[in-house]
Amino acid sequence: MRNKDIVAVDLFCGVGGLTYGLQSAGVSVKLGVDIDPNCAHPIEKNTNAKFLQADVASLDPQVLKNVLGSGGVTLIAGCAPCQPFSTYSRAAKQRHGNEAGTNKSEDWRLVEHFGNLIRAAQPDLVTMENVPPLAQQEVFKNFLKSLEGYWVDWKVIECQMIGLPQTRKRLVLVASKLGPIRIPDYALPVRTVRSTIGDLPAISAGGVDSEDRLHRASRLSDKNLERIKSSVPGGTWRDWPDHLRSSCHVKESGATFPSVYGRMEWDAAAPTITTQCFGYGNGRFGHPVQDRAISLREAAMLQGFPRDYSFIPEGEPVSFAKVGRLIGNAVPVTLGAVIGDLLITHVSQQLG
Known part of the structure; x- marks a missing residue:
């Protein structure tokens, strides 16, 4: 046979x-x-x-x-x-x-x-x-x-x-x-965002976990930090006070992209993970409760990768653009x- x-x-x-x-x-x-x-x-x-x-x-x-x-x-x-x-x-x-x-x-x-x-x-x-x-x-x-x-x-x-x-x-x-x-x-x-990444250690915008160098979040400007603090899970930039909205939001064309600068919801699935998912302004990539975008490790886990999956060799500097591209394209x-x-x-x- x-x-x-x-x-x-x-x-x-x-x-x-x-x-x-x-x-x-x-x-x-x-x-x-x-x-x-x-x-x-x-x-x-x-x-x-x-x-x-x-x-x-x-x-x-x-x-x-x-x-x-x-x-x-x-x-x-x-x-x-x-x-x-x-x-x-x-x-x-x-x-x-x-x-x-x-x-x-x-x-x-x-x-x-x-x-x-x-x-x-x-x-x-x-x-x-x-x-x-x-x-x-x-x-x-x-x-x-x-x-x-x-x-x-x-x-x-x-x-x-x-x-x-x-x-x-x-x-x-x-x-x-x-x-x-x-x-x-x-x-x-x-499966939900909470069940997938809910047990990862808390980090801040621009921070990195001491045990996992891919569990790091990109920095936020002062204005974007204020924006994410005004964002609610599943909401949009329309939830912000007027002074936080940029010019593209008040244009009619901006109505087509309501999910930029959005937070994920704990008890729902994440949006499509893209090559730019580490950026808060690139989609609904804000962490549900922490004032930051999702980390590279969180993005990988939302793509189904195990928590210890190795994307770059030990000792190689972590590039958000490079690793984000590899994860988003996977x-x-x-x-x-x-x-x-x-x-x-x-x-x-x-x-x-």
């Missing part, structure tokens, strides 16, 4: 959210591939996968075939960057005019390169995670064509329904050569685990 173990490669692996989640479900991820050298440490420190710094657009398919071998069920997984279709890019277009967020970046072509690698390597299983607006784009239709010979299912998943303490929506696709495959409807209990670990469970169950059903 064929070996039912799933052997995988994670393309566009980032800091390993998908790799870690798949491995926690029992998938053997052998290799993570990313063009960013900053991803080497988190992949090799926290997971059992090796890291390959490479541009997926020019990656030789034979590299994947060699890693996947022929002993088990093979999987190619990945989350190709699609910045032009992201909510953040589309919001930038609204704020700054048609020039922002509209250039056809090489990023979206990475979906095509992903499809080309699948055609060449022909794994037994495929999974892709991405931004929901991708489903309306021609590049996604072409990607589906690259899966000829596979049973395919895809849907947009509300991540709080799978146990992630975050209102993130993601397009998830699974494909199999083994037989029909389906993504179920999930309705798990919603596939949530919880989503990776759910996908892993789905694939393992599917293989067991198909191969007996």
Whole structure:
């Protein structure tokens, strides 16, 4: 009987959210591939996968075939960057005019390169995670064509329904050569901000925990400190006295962005964690009760990473911009685990 173990490669692996989640479900991820050298440490420190710094657009398919071998069920997984279709890019277009967020970046072509690698390597299983607006784009239709010979299912998943303490929506696709495959409807209990980060030590704006250097919060100006003190969980800048409002708030265009300078709510899911989540003014990223933005560690935990996940080597200075980008761009670990469970169950059903 064929070996039912799933052997995988994670393309566009980032800091390993998908790799870690798949491995926690029992998938053997052998290799993570990313063009960013900053991803080497988190992949090799926290997971059992090796890291390959490479541009997926020019990656030789034979590299994947060699890693996947022929002993088990093979999987190619990945989350190709699609910045032009992201909510953040589309919001930038609204704020700054048609020039922002509209250039056809090489990023979206990475979906095509992903499809080309699948055609060449022909794994037994495929999974892709991405931004929901991708489903309306021609590049996604072409990607589906690259899966000829596979049973395919895809849907947009509300991540709080799978146990992630975050209102993130993601397009998830699974494909199999083994037989029909389906993504179920999930309705798990919603995890809250309180249950996820409520037991971390209190810190101040600009402060850092003595035991965890990633549990640090960005500084606040005097005015922003006054603003967050006037903010209520789940509220908006409209709760502030007039003298704290900036000019953009009184313009009609400011009405489109009521959640900037907002606090999270203890007993609800967090908003979508972005690459700028460490900044109080960048969204509803204020701590529910402490007068500061969430820390880098809190952001990571809201993305499903364990409390001790290592993002940068010991001794390397902590950069909010760098680590925030790595965390915000990550596939949530919880989503990776759910996908892993789905694939393992599917293989067991198909191969007996």
